[in-house]
Amino acid sequence: QSVLTQAPSVSAAPGQKVTISCSGSSFNIGNNYVSWYQQFPGTAPKLLISENNKRPSGIPDRFSGSKSGTSATLGITGLQTGDEADYYCGTWDSRLSGNYVFGTGTKVIVL
Amino acid sequence: QLQLQESGPGLVKPSETLSLTCTVSGDSVNNDNYYWGWIRQPPGKGLECIGSVDLTGYTYYNPSLKSRVTMSVDTSKNQISLELKSVTAADTAVYFCARRTGGAAPKFDHWGRGTLVTVSS
Numbered sequence: 001q002s003v004l005t006q007a008p009s010v011s012a013a014p015g016q017k018v019t020i021s022c023s024g025s026s027f028n029i030g031n032n033y034v035s036w037y038q039q040f041p042g043t044a045p046k047l048l049i050s051e052n053n054k055r056p057s058g059i060p061d062r063f064s065g066s067k068s069g070t071s072a073t074l075g076i077t078g079l080q081t082g083d084e085a086d087y088y089c090g091t092w093d094s095r096l097s098g099n100y101v102f103g104t105g106t107k108v109i110v111l
Numbered sequence: 112q113l114q115l116q117e118s119g120p121g122l123v124k125p126s127e128t129l130s131l132t133c134t135v136s137g138d139s140v141n142n143d144n145y146y147w148g149w150i151r152q153p154p155g156k157g158l159e160c161i162g163s164v165d166l167t168g169y170t171y172y173n174p175s176l177k178s179r180v181t182m183s184v185d186t187s188k189n190q191i192s193l194e195l196k197s198v199t200a201a202d203t204a205v206y207f208c209a210r211r212t213g214g215a216a217p218k219f220d221h222w223g224r225g226t227l228v229t230v231s232s
Contacts, residue, residue, distance in 0.1 A: 002157060033216035037158075044207055044222040045150075045158065051216045088158055092217050096174050100148065100217060102158040 003028060004089055004103035011109035012079050020074040020106045022089030028101060032092040034072040036065055037102075039086045048087070049074060076108065084110045113137040115208050115223035123202075123230050129195040133208030133223060140184050140191060141166050146211040147191040148219060149182065151204040159204075163211050164191060198230045 005023045012018045022034065036049035047056055049065035052072065064075045072089055089103035119131035133147070140147060148163035162172035164182040172180050181194040195202060205227050209219040 002159075033218075035216075035218040037219070039158075044209075044225055045219070046222070047218060047220050050218045050220070056220070090158075090160075090218070097171060099162060099171050099173050100160040100211065100219070102150075102160060105157040 002104045003093060003101050004091070006087075006089060006103040006106045008104075009107040009109055011111055013111045014079055014081060016079050017075065017077045018079060018108060020076075020087050020089075020108070022072045022074070022103045024070050024072075024091065026070060027095050028070075028091050028093040029067065029072055029089075030070040031094065034065065034067050034089055034091045036063075036072075036074045037088045037090060039088065045088065079108075079110055081110045084108055113210065113221045115210065115221060117206060117208050117223045117226040119206075119226060119228070121227060121229060123198055123228060124232050125199055125230055126197055129193070129198050129202060129228055129230070131193045131206055131208075131226065131228070133191045133193075135189045135191070135210075138210070139186075140189050141186050144213065146171075146213055146217075147182075147184065148209050148211045149191075149193045150207045150209055150219070150222075151202075152207070152225075153201075153204040161193065161195075161206075165213075200230050202228070203230045204228060 037045040039045040052067040053065040093101040146163040149161040179196045205225040207225040209222040
């Protein structure tokens with residue numbers, strides 16, 4: 001149902017790097033800023049990256065974001081066991097009267 | 112420090128109306144820099160934005176839910192509310208309220224803890 005597509009899961013060993021992709025269209029990612037959210041089980045999502053690549057205060061620089069065309073990417077370097085969580089991209093979708101949309105979500109598994 | 116707290120019935124019967132309230136503290140719903148939104152997450156599934164509302168009552172609704180949704184702002188109580196009509200089991204979810212920035216880079220920067228609503232007879 002979501003208009004933004006993410007891989008269901010990615011995995012890597014501690015210390016390694018993972019990238020999570022978010023694919024959309026010109027109605028959303030192509031013409032709007034992308035944010036990323038981190039969610040641990042049973043808790044509310046937390047803003048991780050805003051405006052494609054900006055980290056809110058308190059977010060480690062191990063987390064980075066980028067955007068190209070109608071896709072966005074979240075990178076996590078120096079992977080830690082505490083990074084195991086679900087990650088969602090989000091952006092504005094300008095179809096009809098407009099609404100915020102989230103990606104399908106990606107679970108990061110630390111091996 | 113901004114806090115959002117969702118409240119409402121945890122159990123709603125099919126075909127009835129789901130009604131939730133979000134109480135905001137540490138900021139005013141009158142703040143014209145922000146919108147106030149509702150997001151839901153069915154058990155084991157992803158996030159879905161239901162919509163958002165600003166201080167004037169202007170709303171942006173998810174097109175797939177628009178016919179059943181009403182959001183409003185109560186500035187006297189510093190609360191936002193959500194009504195979802197004619198619910199079915201598919202509306203069972205954790206419902207989050209959140210603050211959304213406006214402008215060119217909308218994002219949900221503060222979230223409530225969420226409240227589970229189950230639709231069942």
